[in-house]
Amino acid sequence: EVQLVESGGGLVQPGGSLKLSCAASGFSFSDSAIHWVRQASGKGLEWVGRIRSKAKNFATDYAASVKGRFTIARDESKSTAYLQMNSLKSADTAVYYCAYNWTHWGQGTLVTVSS
Amino acid sequence: DIVMTQSPDSLAVSLGERATINCKSSQSVLYSSNNKNYLTWYQQKTGQPPKLLIYWASTRESGVPDRFSGSGSGTDFTLTISSLQAEDVAVYYCLQYYDTPYTFGQGTKLEIK
Numbered sequence: 304e305v306q307l308v309e310s311g312g313g314l315v316q317p318g319g320s321l322k323l324s325c326a327a328s329g330f331s332f333s334d335s336a337i338h339w340v341r342q343a344s345g346k347g348l349e350w351v352g353r354i355r356s357k358a359k360n361f362a363t364d365y366a367a368s369v370k371g372r373f374t375i376a377r378d379e380s381k382s383t384a385y386l387q388m389n390s391l392k393s394a395d396t397a398v399y400y401c402a403y404n405w406t407h408w409g410q411g412t413l414v415t416v417s418s
Numbered sequence: 419d420i421v422m423t424q425s426p427d428s429l430a431v432s433l434g435e436r437a438t439i440n441c442k443s444s445q446s447v448l449y450s451s452n453n454k455n456y457l458t459w460y461q462q463k464t465g466q467p468p469k470l471l472i473y474w475a476s477t478r479e480s481g482v483p484d485r486f487s488g489s490g491s492g493t494d495f496t497l498t499i500s501s502l503q504a505e506d507v508a509v510y511y512c513l514q515y516y517d518t519p520y521t522f523g524q525g526t527k528l529e530i531k
């Protein structure tokens with residue numbers, strides 16, 4: 304069974320940093336791209352970024368709204384992807400999901416940026 | 419960036435009736451080398467992550483009831499629920515994964531009339 308479990312969310316002050324994790328199981332993690340998507344309360348879905356597989360040189364792409372502040376990485380030995388978020392703004396407050404192959408999604412983790 | 423525009427924003431349909439949601443992309447999401455449309459449809463219920471319904475614009479995901487169908491190609495796509503059930507109340511999103519930045523439609527809220 305495919306499982307994606309996000310963790311690491313919480314309350315952080317504006318300008319602060321937070322690192323989210325996405326632990327994967329039940330599929331070939333090393334062959335798969337992992338996406339991060341966020342959703343502010345009552346709003347729609349926004350793609351944050353993606354990291355491709357080793358075969359694709361772990362290439363990353365980001366939405367313009369987070370480029371230069373957010374970094375996606377992965378640890379093949381742990382089947383885990385990460386979203387490092389720096390210089391956080393109130394507009395980054397959202398539930399953050401990771402997704403595999405656009406077919407399976409985690410339950411999400413809430414990030415709140417507030418003083 | 420490819421802009422995805424859904425219509426309508428909200429929709430109220432009687433139980434057992436047909437529901438139709440449209441999604442238009444600002445440029446084609448049809449990849450000519452494999453003749454596939456890089457377009458998916460999701461259903462999201464309150465407090466839950468999105469659930470995949472349709473991929474490649476018209477292929478139903480395993481386990482999804484056959485009352486859900488997708489159609490269209492290029493820039494114009496449709497999600498149809500042939501006979502609305504109470505459990506279909508949700509927000510529906512289209513997603514293009516043809517090119518980064520990947521983009522979602524704004525969502526269509528489906529309710530029971």
